[in-house]
Amino acid sequence: MTNVRKVLTVFGTRPEAIKLFPLVHALAADERFESRTCVSGQHRGMLDQVLEIAGIVPGHDLDLMQPDQTLDALTANLLTGIGRVLDAERPDWVVVQGDTATAMAGALAAYYRKIPVAHVEAGLRSGNIHHPWPEEVNRKIVGAFAALHFAPTETAAEALRRENVAPETIHVTGNTVIDALHWVTAKIEREPALAAGLADLERRFAGKRIIGMTSHRRENFGDGMEGIASAVRRLAERDDVAVIFPVHLNPNVRAVMNERLAGLDNVALIEPLDYPHFARLLAISTLMLTDSGGVQEEAPALGKPVLVMRETTERPEGIAAGTARLVGTDADRIVAEANRLLDDPHAYEAMAKAHNPFGDGRATARIVDLMAAR
């Protein structure tokens, strides 16, 4: 067939894999495209969990993760490693997602070869280059030269227009994370065993309300993580509450959380969950405490209030809708906000409405059609 476009999708961490697997599936099934994948291996275990459940075997795997990797060494290796793959594959398009080091370096390596870049989840901005760090600058770098910007929301599209990005290159598609969530939910319905691994914890904590928790942001290392850990200790003193906390594999996170939270009756520190089990954790939780980006998008879609343990967010849509609240990393504030939700049914109901400002589950289909039209 003529005019088949060769697309190389480049990703490397858990959230990129989750938000890109629906697109990798769709490109592979569409005869208008020749689909290739390159994973940087910026994450290993957490990336592989997603590749396995999504059934993706990457065409290229740079396997770049090093223990506690520095940003400069990682970025240098990403640029040269992805550059070599681009020289071998010579794709017509490179797709990157979001704001990780892999996304930024993958896009830059493409730009250095004058290969057009399509940016999925474009236009998120907190307005503060230190929160989240270094993601705010990573995504601005990609936004400076991407040829197609797939903004999840109108707010994100507007942020790009304010930066003088050519309007005809910006498309509001919704966020592919909702597509991923729908996919995994349907898969669990067909195969419940895929998400049955929390049953022991569900029995142990029967009768208690579950707080689902994640934390990993670099700008929270140090005082922020200490504040988060002490908030969890205090919340776990309530006998009607239990915290289930799959701990990120970043050693900076694990050191603090293991030291401060191990051995508490009402806190389960567990290994990172694969995506079906994390979807199950969302489903059984009364509320989510998180500094994650993706969880801010998934929890409102399932009607779960989110307390965002950050100073700023690039996802203001959940705050505006009243399903998410910024609570920072100060222990007193986190505890007060969580207690308010746990003790005041009106406050809880006001936040627990299912709301989906981030997408309708059809973002991937829109992205594929927009790429085919180019």
Ligand code: UD1
């Ligand atoms: C990265 C992204 C961040 C994203 C997050 C998602 C950058 C700069 N940061 O942060 O935007 O929100 O991923 O989780 O791109 N590790 C493992 N196994 C894994 C994953 C990580 O052992 O599967 C450990 C390694 O020691 C690694 C360290 O975590 O060196 C840090 O990983 P890295 O990707 O550099 O940063 P994250 O903090 O995970």
Ligand code: UDP
């Ligand atoms: N997630 C997961 N298992 C976990 C924790 C999170 O599958 O134990 C998923 C979650 O559903 C979301 C994504 O990982 O889609 C968020 O990744 P992370 O918080 O690491 O990164 P961020 O979204 O902050 O970039």
